[in-house]
Amino acid sequence: MTANNLPAPYPVEVRRSARRRRTVSVDLRDGVAVVSIPASFSARQEKQWVERMVAKLHANSQRPAHSESGLSDRASELSKQYLVGRGMPTSIRWVTNQNSRWGSATPASGAIRLSHKLQGMPDWVIDYVILHEMAHLIEPTHNATFWSLLKSYPHTETAKAFLLGAAYAADHGLSGR
Template sequence: MAEEIPLRTDDGAPVIVRRSARRRRTVAAFWEDGNAVVAIPASFTKAQEREWVRRMLAKLKAKGERRGSGDGRRRPSSDSALAQHAALLSRTYLGGRAVPTSVRWVTNQNSRWGSATPSEGTIRLSHKLQPMPQWVVDYVLLHELAHLLVAGHNAAFWRLLEAYPETERAKAFLEGVSFATSRGLGEGPASVDTDED
């Protein structure tokens, strides 16, 4: 039986802990369908589970293994894959309430990481996000999905993003990139926001 815990790898992949009564002392970690799976003995305590998950995720990262077949399922590069990923994020974090009419990568967005036009239900993400960690891309996409439900940046809007565990980390990451860019240390848009039109 697999037990999902609210944990993600550094690049945003879900982590599944699989307890096995047949497993006595060995612990294993591997990629399966885009998830990092850590197999542990059923007899482990919660503290042992946390420690071994931490250790095994570090080993997976050190080995540089890719999820699944490396087919990019966790890094949507086409507009259709991005739209499918947006639907998954909406179901997972927003109860499926945000339903965009289109989601696409754009190359002409130089001052924003993402934008949404709530009246049309459209979302655009800057192509400059593509090489960033998936948890950052997911945050920007969720930010724009949330704008389809709440147009401004009021308390109700930010409450929608509380469900995503990487919100604060991703905001800090993007602020760091924007800071570096503003001082000529790199390239990237300066903000995540919604269109006003």
């Protein structure tokens, strides 16, 4: 199913589940809005819920924290809070050509690129990736100095685990539903 007359510019995939009874969820996966619904929903219910959930996904993706200027503002806040004002990127942007990394940094130019696959993930995970890449602007390698820069962020270990789980699920075609 593609997005016809839907409020957001995403192709849509509907997944019906016999295990679902009442819950509906939406996730953005590789630019596709995946809407999971109970198998018992009628066509009318499906249409209503798909429109509602895709609109919600679209609204969430338009939050200022996820815009390019919002990313810069967020990086500034995170730098002040966790890196004593250090590691500020000269540019930070979403990219669609990173398939094996969540983010990358170029210390020489100060540029940070974030995979669009992070969009739709919890803010604390995105914040971790931003901090991780800003730490690379200070210390390019994953040595003890690098990891000490991230120790004050309270979600470091949880975010790393979340991203490992997300990567494993994506690599193995798992949807978590």
